[in-house]
Amino acid sequence: MTDLANAENTGVPVMLTTRKDWSSDQEVRWCPGCGDYSVLSAVQMLMPDLGVRRESTVFLSGIGCAARFPYYMNTYGMHSIHGRAPAIATGLATTRPDLDVWVVTGDGDSLSIGGNHLIHALRRNVNLTILLFNNQIYGLTKGQYSPTSEMAKVTKSTPFGSLEQPFNPLSLALGAEAGFVARTHDMDRKHMMETFRRAHDHNGASFVEIYQNCNVFNDGAFEGITGKDHRADMLIRLVHGEPIRFGAEGEHGVVNHRDGSVEVVEVADVGESALLVHDEHRENPGLAFQLSRLSRGPHEPTPIGVLRDVERPEYGAQMAAQIEDATARRGPGDLRALLRSGSSWTVE
Amino acid sequence: MPDTTADPKPHHLLHRVVIRFAGDSGDGMQLTGDRFTTTSALLGNDLATFPDFPAEIRAPAGTLAGVSAFQVHISDHDISTPGDSPNVLVAMNPAALKANLSILPKGATIIVNVDAFDERSLAKADYETNPLEDGSLSAYTVYEVPMTSITTEVSKGAGVKPRDAERSKNFFALGLISWLYTRPIEDTIDWIEERYAGKPLVMEANLRAFKAGYHFGETAELFESSYEVKPAVQKHGEYVNITGNTAVAWGLIAASVRSGLPLFLGTYPITPASDILHELSKHKQFDVRTFQAEDEISGIGAALGAAFGGSLGVTTTSGPGLDLKSETMGLAISLELPLLIIDVQRGGPSTGLPTKTEQADLLHAMYGRHGESPLPIVAAKTPSHCFEATLEAVRLAVKYRTPVILLSDGYLANGTEPWRLPDMDDLPSIEPDFATEPNHTDAEGNEVFWPYVRDEQTLARPWAPPGVAGLEHRIGGLEKADGSGNVSYDGGNHETMTRLRAAKIAGIALDIPPTDLDAEDGAEVLVIGWGSTYGAIAAGVERIRARGHKVDQAHLVHLNPFPADLGEVLGRYRRVLVPEVNTGQLSRLLRAEYLVDAISFTQVEGIPFRAAAMEAAILCQIESAAGSTTGPGGNGSAPSTGKATDR
Numbered sequence: 001m002t003d004l005a006n007a008e009n010t011g012v013p014v015m016l017t018t019r020k021d022w023s024s025d026q027e028v029r030w031c032p033g034c035g036d037y038s039v040l041s042a043v044q045m046l047m048p049d050l051g052v053r054r055e056s057t058v059f060l061s062g063i064g065c066a067a068r069f070p071y072y073m074n075t076y077g078m079h080s081i082h083g084r085a086p087a088i089a090t091g092l093a094t095t096r097p098d099l100d101v102w103v104v105t106g107d108g109d110s111l112s113i114g115g116n117h118l119i120h121a122l123r124r125n126v127n128l129t130i131l132l133f134n135n136q137i138y139g140l141t142k143g144q145y146s147p148t149s150e151m152a153k154v155t156k157s158t159p160f161g162s163l164e165q166p167f168n169p170l171s172l173a174l175g176a177e178a179g180f181v182a183r184t185h186d187m188d189r190k191h192m193m194e195t196f197r198r199a200h201d202h203n204g205a206s207f208v209e210i211y212q213n214c215n216v217f218n219d220g221a222f223e224g225i226t227g228k229d230h231r232a233d234m235l236i237r238l239v240h241g242e243p244i245r246f247g248a249e250g251e252h253g254v255v256n257h258r259d260g261s262v263e264v265v266e267v268a269d270v271g272e273s274a275l276l277v278h279d280e281h282r283e284n285p286g287l288a289f290q291l292s293r294l295s296r297g298p299h300e301p302t303p304i305g306v307l308r309d310v311e312r313p314e315y316g317a318q319m320a321a322q323i324e325d326a327t328a329r330r331g332p333g334d335l336r337a338l339l340r341s342g343s344s345w346t347v348e
Numbered sequence: 349m350p351d352t353t354a355d356p357k358p359h360h361l362l363h364r365v366v367i368r369f370a371g372d373s374g375d376g377m378q379l380t381g382d383r384f385t386t387t388s389a390l391l392g393n394d395l396a397t398f399p400d401f402p403a404e405i406r407a408p409a410g411t412l413a414g415v416s417a418f419q420v421h422i423s424d425h426d427i428s429t430p431g432d433s434p435n436v437l438v439a440m441n442p443a444a445l446k447a448n449l450s451i452l453p454k455g456a457t458i459i460v461n462v463d464a465f466d467e468r469s470l471a472k473a474d475y476e477t478n479p480l481e482d483g484s485l486s487a488y489t490v491y492e493v494p495m496t497s498i499t500t501e502v503s504k505g506a507g508v509k510p511r512d513a514e515r516s517k518n519f520f521a522l523g524l525i526s527w528l529y530t531r532p533i534e535d536t537i538d539w540i541e542e543r544y545a546g547k548p549l550v551m552e553a554n555l556r557a558f559k560a561g562y563h564f565g566e567t568a569e570l571f572e573s574s575y576e577v578k579p580a581v582q583k584h585g586e587y588v589n590i591t592g593n594t595a596v597a598w599g600l601i602a603a604s605v606r607s608g609l610p611l612f613l614g615t616y617p618i619t620p621a622s623d624i625l626h627e628l629s630k631h632k633q634f635d636v637r638t639f640q641a642e643d644e645i646s647g648i649g650a651a652l653g654a655a656f657g658g659s660l661g662v663t664t665t666s667g668p669g670l671d672l673k674s675e676t677m678g679l680a681i682s683l684e685l686p687l688l689i690i691d692v693q694r695g696g697p698s699t700g701l702p703t704k705t706e707q708a709d710l711l712h713a714m715y716g717r718h719g720e721s722p723l724p725i726v727a728a729k730t731p732s733h734c735f736e737a738t739l740e741a742v743r744l745a746v747k748y749r750t751p752v753i754l755l756s757d758g759y760l761a762n763g764t765e766p767w768r769l770p771d772m773d774d775l776p777s778i779e780p781d782f783a784t785e786p787n788h789t790d791a792e793g794n795e796v797f798w799p800y801v802r803d804e805q806t807l808a809r810p811w812a813p814p815g816v817a818g819l820e821h822r823i824g825g826l827e828k829a830d831g832s833g834n835v836s837y838d839g840g841n842h843e844t845m846t847r848l849r850a851a852k853i854a855g856i857a858l859d860i861p862p863t864d865l866d867a868e869d870g871a872e873v874l875v876i877g878w879g880s881t882y883g884a885i886a887a888g889v890e891r892i893r894a895r896g897h898k899v900d901q902a903h904l905v906h907l908n909p910f911p912a913d914l915g916e917v918l919g920r921y922r923r924v925l926v927p928e929v930n931t932g933q934l935s936r937l938l939r940a941e942y943l944v945d946a947i948s949f950t951q952v953e954g955i956p957f958r959a960a961a962m963e964a965a966i967l968c969q970i971e972s973a974a975g976s977t978t979g980p981g982g983n984g985s986a987p988s989t990g991k992a993t994d995r
Contacts, residue, residue, distance in 0.1 A: 024822065026834065055817040060653075070822050071835065076814035078656060079824025080649075081679050087646035091653030091661065092814075095612050095637060099657070099814055117649070120642040319637055326632035333634030335605045338598060339588065339769050343535075345390050347582045 014051055022047040022054065024074040035186035035212035036065060039133065040072055042192040050100075050200060057100045060089045062114055064106040065140050066133035066212070083114020086121035086128065093127050094316035100200065103130045107148040108138050111167050115147075119176035124315040125204040131196070132169060132209050137218035150297055155217075170292035170307060173207040174285045180206035181288065182306040185235075186213060187226040191304065198306055204314045211298060222298045236264075236294070238305035243275035246301065254294065254303075262290045264301050280309040357566070358573040359530070364423035365577055366431030367525060369518075370448045371440030373406050373416045376518035381418025383522055383539065387531045389589040389766050392579025393422040396883065398430035398956070399762045403619070403702045410464075410472040415447040422529075424578040428730075428883035430763065432958040436528075438521050440464060440495070442473035454487040459524070461517065463496035491570055495520045498564065502556045508549050516550075516557035523561025530576040533562055585768040592731040592760030593620070595767070596690060597627035599738025600662055601634050606739070607746060607778035609660035610635045614650035616643055619702040620758040621664045621692040644669035648676040648689065655685045658782065658813030660742065664690040667709055668699065670716070678717045679825045680751035681849065684800075684809045687751040688741055692761045695954050704954025705758035707879045708930035713753040714908060714937065720846045722853040724748070725907040727755040729882035732767030734760060737905060743778050747859075748852060749808045755907070757929075759880045759956050783810035783819055788831070799823055799833040806859075807852035857909040863902050863917045871898040872973040874921040875966055876946075878904040878934055881927050881957055888962025897970050907934070915942045922973040925949055925966060927957060 022044045030036045047057070057075040061067035063082035070077030080088050085103045093101040103121075110118040110132060121128060137155070138144040144157040148169065152161035173181045180202040184195040192210065199206035211222040225234035232248040245253040245267055253267045253275040262276060282288065288308040295302040327333075367384070371377040378399055385397050398419040407414030421431035436457045439445040441464040452458070465480055479485050480492060495517045503513035519540070526533055536558060544551035565571055590598075604611035611634065615625050629638040637654075641647040648663040655661030665673060670691045680687045693709045695701025713725045724744045728737035734756055741754040786795035787810060797819040800809050812819045821833060829836035830844050866889070877885045882903050889901045902917060904910065918924055918938065924946045926935040932948035939946050949965045951957060 026822075053817070054820055055815055058814050070824070073822075074820055076820050077822035077824075078683070079822065079826065081675055081825055084645060084649045084676065087641065087649030088653035088656070090641075090646070091612060091614055091639070091650030091655075091659075092657045093653075094639065094650075095610065095654045095659045096657040096814065116642050117646055120646065319639075323632045323635055323637070327635075330633045333601070333605070333631065333636075335602055335634075336772060338601060338631065338634075340586065342588050342590070343386055343390060344586050344588045344769070345392065346586050347392065347584055 014053055017048040017054070019044045019048065022074050024072050026071045028072050029068065030065060031216050033215040034065070035135065035214070036069070036133065038186045038189060039131070039192065039210055039212060040069065042189045043196060044073070045189070046193045046196050050197065052100050056098060057102070058092060059102045059104060060085045060092070061104040062106075062109040063140070064109045064133075064138075065214075066104055066106045067109060069104040083109050083112070084117060086110065086114065086117040086126075086130065089128050090121055090124070090126045090315075094319055097127065097316050097320065101128050103128050105130065105132050107132065107134045107136060107146045107169070111147040111169060111172070119172070122173055122176040122178040122205045122207060125177075125179055125312045126315045127203060127317075128205050129196070129199045129202075130205065130207050131199075132207065133212045134169060134209050135212045135214035135218055136166075136221050137214050139214045139217050143217035168292060169209045171289060173209075174289045174292060174308065178207045179204045179308070179310045179312045180306070181292070181308045182207070183209045183211070183302075183304045185211035185222060185226045185304060187228075195305065198309070202309060204312055224299045225302050226298075234301050236301050236303040238278045238280075238291070238303050238307065240278055240280045240306070240309075242278060243272060244278050244303075245272075245275055252301065254291075256287065256290070260286060260290060262287075262294055264294065280306050282308075283310060357571070360573055360575050362575050362577050363425065364421065364427065365436065365529065365575065366419065366421045366434045367436045367438070367529075368417055368419040368434035368448060369438045369521065370415055370417040370444035371518065372409050372443070373402060373404070373414045374409060375416070375440045376515075377416045377418050377440070380518045380522045381420055383536055384525060384531070385420050385764060386539075386589060387526065387535055388420070388422045388577075389587070390535055391531065392582065393577055394425065394427050394580035394582065394766060395420060395422045395589070395764070396427055396430040397421070397764045398759065400955070401703055408472075410441055410443055410469050412443045412447050412473060415444050417444070417448060422577050424580050426580060428886040429956065429959055432960050436525075438525060440517070440521065442470050442475050442479070445479065446473045446475065452488065455489070457489045457491070458485065459491045459493060459521075461495035461521070462492035463494050493524065493564065493570070495561075498560055499557045502560045503553045506549065506552045506556060508553045512550070513553050516553040519554045519558040520561035520564075523558040523563075524565045525561075527562045527565030528571060528574055530574055533558070582766070583768060587766045587768055589764050590732050590735075590767045591623070591762055591764050592728060592734040592756050593623040593692070593762070594627055595732055595734035596664075596728075596738050596754075596756060597624050599735040600628065600660075600688075600742070601631060601636065602735070602775055603739050603742035603778060604634060604636070604660050606775055607660060607742070607780055609658070609746070609778075609780055610637070611662065612637045612639065612651060612654035612659040613662045613664065614639045614641050614647040614654065615664045616641050616647045616669060618644070618666045618669050620694055620761045621666050621669075621690065623761065624664045624690065624692075644672040645676060648673040648687075652676060652680055652683070652685065652687055655680075655687050656683070656813065658780070658811075658815075660688070660746075661686070662688040662690065664692065666692050666694045666702075667696045667712075670709060670712060674717050677723065677751050678719065678721050681717070681721045681723055682825050682828075683823050684749045684849075685751075686742075686745040686749055686811065688745050688754060689751060690738075690754045690756065693755060693757040695952070701954045703758065705880065705956060706929050706952060706954065707755070707757050707881070708933065708952070709755065710878070710907060710930065710933040711936070713755060720850065722850050722908065723750055724752045724853055724856055724909070725755060726752060727879040727905060727907055728760055729879060729903055729905065731760050731763050731765050735767070735770075739776055739778075740905070743776050744856060744859075746778050746780055747808065748806055748856060749811055750853065755879060757880050780811065782816075783812035784816065786818055797821055798831050800828055800831050802848070802852075807848060807855060854909050856906075857912040860906045860909075860911060862913045863911045864905065865917060866901040868893075868898055868900065871900040872922040873898075873925060873966065873969045874900045874902060874918065874923070875925045875927065876902040876904065876918075876934075876938070877927050878907055881929060884957035884959055884962050885927055887959035888957075888966050891959060891963040892966050892970070895967075897967070899966055899970060904934070907937075910941065918942050918944045918946075922976060923947060923969040925969050927962060927965065929957065
């Protein structure tokens, strides 16, 4: 693989690019007004700033509306099968550490049919940037409830209301030992770009939940928190090292109680010094887990930004290290010697 | 150390012998058999082995369910099966005797550990009376050897607890059989010293037991004579004794070395395929990456991802895993990327018989995916042939940019035979031939890369792993436009692509050898098989020829596509007999493809065919052909399915 690997180390400077260079010639076919458009724009606008090469960038997806994403990026890409993108990406990323591997998925794709692959990719800490488009509905199959749909949701497949407790994607990722966990939303390009940049720069598996509006089957699911009139009071921007506070005047805040729970309070009531100071790098994921559950759904003040950013050994690098170690100890593989490694005998 | 040259007892030469070691799962019978085999291989015998063990790791001790056996056939001439029925049964307890008695021919020798025939053990094996005393074994030559008590006795003073000392009794049995068949003991002594170097007490107990067994044969007034099986005349060369699973693993490494493609194995543990993972995981210095995935689907998915990135992507599994991998195989067919799926078949359906052999996944390999989704199928025929078959499967996968299924089975996986090591220069060359530059000029005159422009001869598309500027492209499971690879829902294009994918696979027929035929003038019956039935068919054919009859044998390594001349070959015979360890899968394919009246001869008992059964089945066809007036390819009168012959 000498001709392919380490493309970034060849010394050739990365060409300056624009958004256009990262856009493929394929016509984008999402429904007009879909939140996916703004996520695509954010990614295409971010790429020129990342200092990476198109030929060393790969977008992989499973099945669902968001999974069309790779077709629209002028990079290498694969539109695979339902739920399996993290598994396929694991094989690619561990064998090609020189590549930037992005996984684009949705709430059905990787919290339902592909749940197993998602949690294990996070646990292993494979070097992937995972963007989970959460619209709380099955769009491509035209409107059934998803694993993130709220209880009692009436959909085509649940005319009497759904009976299922939804997943909290951030809690799930934290429980799966993810080292980088963040949330953003499709109404704020700048926040998306900044969050994606952080996720990309993180070494190991990074997980970003994107609140994304499906204007056909679940319109307005996040309007109550992402709408321009609600954002100030409903979105809690997490900033590392700063007290967690929000509101037009910063009048609301979050405190951490002695029992470990977190709660939204009025700063005036508790005083600024009582507010929880956000620490992304805290080794123990307990507090990040509490923050991930501060809101019970997109109708209460909800944290966005990076909840957790902790370095752990990356899977592919560890695999490569074992190979280097074995080669250093035994010398490079010798096929002739391998075939004679058992008891061999010679017939004259 | 005993001096074998001074053996005072008479010594008889044998051409071949089949020995079956049987005991409790915890008795170490596989190890005992394996050691005896290695010694015999080093001595130069031809041999074939058949490990036969239960799915339970440790069924309750002493019960029939817990019996584990290892059968080895050693010979001074070329042999192809582990033997129909043992000449010698070593039974470590009553259950081992009971479980194996039905396959022993009258007159066979039984060596029992008489210490284990107490009331409790007899009851566990459902014996109402002691078979050593009730006359039920009168048709056999029975040797009653107090293996447990001698083993415990000789270990005294070695510092081992009596309970632990008793566990060395399998080495006593090995020593005894080593004497009986005049095996050198030095190799085994060295082996015990090396293997148990970290446990000096165990090493000492095993050594004492082994030597005691050897001396017992020599000195006890029990055995009148010892036997010898001389080395077989083998072709000049270096040999190793190898299992099918090891041969697959080494074949994968060889394919990686020959192609320059780094090897990536994505897999999930499953019997009887796991040993391929175990073996490969030891050899990281070959730039081998082994990935134990969270499930079967992830195993093949990761292998496909690695293939997309320019590695040799491989997944290994058995029946239940093959089911789960079907969807990803379909994606690989659509993506047209090289990928190797190795199915070590076992008894099905469902969990079935995990440790028993079967070849019932052929139709699944052929048709087990939705849509029109052909892929090449290669099948190994003997344990050592797994090496060559693996290289061939990789060659096809890489050259034709396609997933390939390699079929092995439980018998090949665990069975062994001597393998003459190939010359490195004789291994096939495998050229990845990655795309390096644009291959199309678009309407505006720009040089662009189209991922589905095909090679005119092979119809293979370019393999363009990420990393090369100018070749950026997107592929996926949606139907692609011919050439550009863009998503296309056009009906006409789908028809074109469906037929192109099929033609690419069908065209491989021109790139593989003609039917492997062992023919003699005037034969009217052809026996055609695939996979691990090779040895039993060859043995059956040999017996038929020894009777003065004519019969031809063909064995298929390529099952999709078939060799180009196969239809013509089948048409030459009055009778075509298809033995399979399933209920008739190849026979269905042959009938469908060539309108030939293929006669199916099948068994599904979890064990390989016996040569005698094969002989009888062939004989039946020869007699039927002789009595029939229909011409070649005509309608036979024999039953077309089931156990056509008495076996």
